[in-house]
Amino acid sequence: MENNFDLIIIGAGPGGYVAAVKAAQLGMKTLVVEKDRAGGTCLNRGCIPTKAMLHASELFREMKSGEEFGIFAKELCFDYGRMLSYRQDVVDKLCGGVEQLFKANGVSYIKGSAVLEKDSSVSVTEEGEKKSFRAKHVLLAAGSRPALIPVPGIEQEGVLTSDELFQLTELPKSLVIIGGGVIGVEFASVFSSLGVKVTILEVLPSILANMDKDFAQNLKLILKKRGVDIHTGVSVTKIERGEEGMSCSYTEKEAEQRISAQYVLCAAGRRPNTEGLFGEGVSIALERGRVVVDEHFRTSMEGVYAIGDLIKGMQLAHLASAQGICLVEELAGEERSIDLSVVPACVYTDPEIASVGLTEAQAKEQGLSFSVGKFMMSANGKSLISKEERGFIKILAEKESGAVLGAQMMCARATDMIGEFGGAVANRFTVPALLRAMRAHPTYNEAVGEALEEVFGSSIHSAPKKR
Incomplete structure (x- = not known):
């Protein structure tokens, strides 16, 4: 060579x-x-x-x-x-x-x-x-x-990173996950679905704290319904090996708590x-x-x-x-072909979560004048057929121009559908422009059209907005 x-x-x-x-x-x-x-x-x-x-x-x-x-x-x-x-x-x-x-x-x-x-x-x-x-x-x-948090006992056997968790050849009986971000909630989804007792400990006030607040609220309810125990706003103080496996001590609302599991997964970032x-x-x-x-x-x-x-x-x-x-x-002397400021974020839980562009909180922080169209998937025929009704599609658009600023989705196939809005934000497509294309029925994607219509308060299958 x-x-x-x-x-x-x-x-x-x-x-x-x-x-x-x-x-x-x-x-x-x-x-x-x-x-x-x-x-x-x-x-x-x-x-x-x-x-x-x-x-x-x-x-x-x-x-x-x-x-x-x-x-x-x-x-x-x-x-x-x-x-x-x-x-x-x-x-x-x-x-x-x-x-x-x-x-x-x-x-x-x-x-x-x-x-x-x-x-x-x-x-x-x-x-x-x-x-x-x-x-x-x-x-x-x-x-x-994978990053490890600076907590006494974090280096001992029985405390795993995501890399080490993948090396296990037998299903854990129980698992404490330190971190309620994307990595944490996805692993919680995997193992809770297989019958593993899963507990999430998150230092921030909510899981998925860096995403739209509606995601965190809905996903927390869904995971809890599936048996996942979730504690937010907590501080892990130490990890010890005990008779029942690993013992994880943490502070919640100024009270010392302890929980035991076969393994502790540190999912606190990279x-x-x-x-x-x-x-x-x-x-x-x-x-x-x-x-x-x-x-x-x-x-x-x-x-x-x-x-x-x-x-x-x-x-x-x-x-x-x-x-x-x-x-x-x-x-090579060429112009960039991709807008690097428009980055879709996806979480592969069930339902899927996807977001691109600005959230409501970010738009408010920037002092923008915007409208929001939100459609609940409980009114979407395909979601009712597959019994995946819990979820929504939310779209933000500039009030004056109608240009799409961002979109957040929590529904089946959200990670596939978000691409449409990456292109919309990057190219400043307007809501009327996106509505010119009809969407097939019955599909999850037709809820996108409903959310776009709802920006102007005219969705066919939503309750009328108060004017």
Whole structure:
């Protein structure tokens, strides 16, 4: 393999591998180095395996409620080992697909440990052999790893991160989840659906605290109905090993509480994966552990760039991919093809949650004059058919222009439908423009039309607004 490239990318996750393929398509000689497996955290330990487990566990829960549809399944059970095999099969196919993309597009790929040196070269250790490579540009896309909160006992056996939870070969009997964000509620959904006793401990006043408040209120009720015990506004003080497994002490409303479970899952966010990334003498600007970049993803080191979970911002696979594409387009002298300010956020619970653009709280903070159209899914025919009535679609639009500012959805297929509103916000489409296209009946998507109509108080299937 040659030692000189146009672009060297450290990390083959959604940011790195997408940037590599795009760079190759634009005529850049590209090398990707990944120390683990192609696909990064997302494909191997994050998005994909989590969603596979959500699908399997929700299917089991739906089958248990089959009597509502006149369907009776006798002696219904599941094989956790086969669930794990199904999950791994999905992962293997997608990871293999990434490697095939490299081959098809002429991207050089090394499975080894990469280190950025002070002269901007990249040292790669592959099977014990160290080699040096150079490029006009170096892109850092090493991703992130689970973060641990500073609590006594957090390092002991029995306290798991999301990575370690995936390594269990037997279903936990009980689980305490520290953190009620996206990671926490998705794992709560998986294991509660399989009959595991799950408790969530969240330090903030609500679960999903960084999203629209309607999401938190509705999801809390749904999870509690499914047996999940949720405590918000609490502070975990220590974790100990006891007779019943792990004992987790916490303060709630100034009172000391304790709960025991077989395992404790720390789902308190992720931190940049910079350990071992920089060689001796490398001085690159960091802020709270994250690589500092400008609006063009340039670091403080000439010719070195960073994207994804390494830098400040939302830690989402699709954002990292979009950043990688935009960076490579700029390096090739082209204009960005994606608006990086419009980022959809998704939670794969049941019902699904999705949001893009501004929420009501954010629009009020900015002093904007806006209207809200909200349609409850209990009036949607497809939702009634599938008995997924609890949920809503909410749309914000500027009062004067009618331009869509944001959308929030909590319903079946929300994560698929939110794409329409990403395009609407990015292109400043108006509510009347979106209403020009009719929506098929019966579908979940026709509720989008109802919510759009409700912006003006004219939805067919909603109660009239007071004028």
